Amino acid sequence: MFAAGDARDGLFGTSPAIAELRSYLAKVAMSDATVLVTGETGTGKERVAHAVHNMGPRAKGPFVSVNCAAIPEALLESELFGHRRGAFTGATSDFAGRFAEAHGGTLFLDEIGEMSAPGQAKLLRVLEDREIAPVGSSSRRKVDIRLVAATNSELEDMVNCRSFRADLYYRLNVVRIELPPLRDRPEDILPILDHFIGLQNRRRELNVGRPNPQLLARMCRYDWPGNVRELRNLVEAMFVDPPSGRSVGLSDLPPAFRRLFTEHPRAGKGERERLAEVLRETNWNKMAAAREMNWSRMTLYRKLAKYDLGQGEPD
Known part of the structure; x- marks a missing residue:
């Protein structure tokens, strides 16, 4: 079990939800099963993918991350499976592709719900055969990868409305990890703050301290729709004009965050x-x-x- 704030698994917190997640990740990492990580934006899905990789037998292999939403449909096959020189306009050299780069390690496909229907079909075939064929080549090669996919979409709804392939969904949904939102684990706010403030202090050679009790209480009542990413953004914004004291109060925060903690309509509710x-x-x-x-x-x-x-x- 890692201690709260231990960076080896990339997870920070003391809540029962995080303790349970750490315990489960240790078991998941030792298997080679495909993992589907779900959760709201900013909950740390890529951190979990890194933890699965780093805690398992593939830790010495490559970890390759692909944002499916950022790749144009016309380039998806080439990006994932590679291409040969001259296969299409602009292909001036051979490119191995992300699957080949991840051989022996882990391939992380983020925002899998944004993948186009043709891309889903091609991905399904590769997951079934564990073979890739670069664009412009007739030869196929085996790939040995551990696949972790992530989404903030409800894939079940997408399957029901036929915007996501059911067969691919069941191929991906072998091990399911659902990340809880930050608003459901307010006891983790302080350990996460300690981590991000510590990072900024070391980078800037400063000694900014924790939020005072009044500010921390407001933070724990806030809903955090952006989750951990929003909390990180707060700390980074705070260090643009770092507070001079060892304790941080509401007046030390940028105006946008001061308003959030004083005007949020559903503060304090589970x-x-x-x-x-x-x-x-x-x-x-x-x-x-x-x-x-x-x-x-x-x-x-x-x-x-x-x-x-x-x-x-x-x-």
């Missing part, structure tokens, strides 16, 4: 309370509530079952 409030505000219109919570329909129904709110809020 997920169940926020959901119940939104349901009342929308007169129990589930589709409207899902939009307000920024959830898919399927996520809403899972949360209703989890919090026993399917038939209305208990008296």
Whole structure:
């Protein structure tokens, strides 16, 4: 078990959710099963992918990360599987491709839900055969990779509406890791802050301290829609004009963050309370509530079952 703030697994926190995640990751890392990491934007999906790689037997091999949303459809096959010189206009030299680069290690496909339908079909074939053929070549080669995919989309909903292949979804959804949002584990805010403040202090040779109790209380009541990434952004913005004292207060924060911590409408509520409030505000219109919570329909129904709110809020 890693201690809170131990950078070896890239996870920082003391909450039961993070402790459970660390324990599970240690087991997942020792297998070679395909992993699907899900969670809201900013929850640390790539950190988890790195942890799976670094904690397992492939740690000495390459870790190759690909953002599927950033690759134009016309270049996806070449980017993933490589190409031969002259295969298309602009192919002035051979390119091995990301699968070949990850041979013996881990390939991380981020934002897998953004991949086009043709790309999904090609990816499925490679995952089934574990062979790639570069664009412009008739020869195929075996690849030995551990695949980790990530998404902040509800792939189940996408399968239902036929925008994501069901066969690829089941090929990816072997080991499922769902990352909890930061608002559900406020006890992790201080360890994460310690980590990011420590990084900035070392880079800038400063000695900025922790938030004072009043500011920390406000941070713990805030919803953090951007999750850990938003918390990191706060620290980076704070160090643009670093506070001079050892304790950081609300007045030391940039104006945008001061407003967030004083004006956020749902501060102090847990997920169940926020959901119940939104349901009342929308007169129990589930589709409207899902939009307000920024959830898919399927996520809403899972949360209703989890919090026993399917038939209305208990008296």
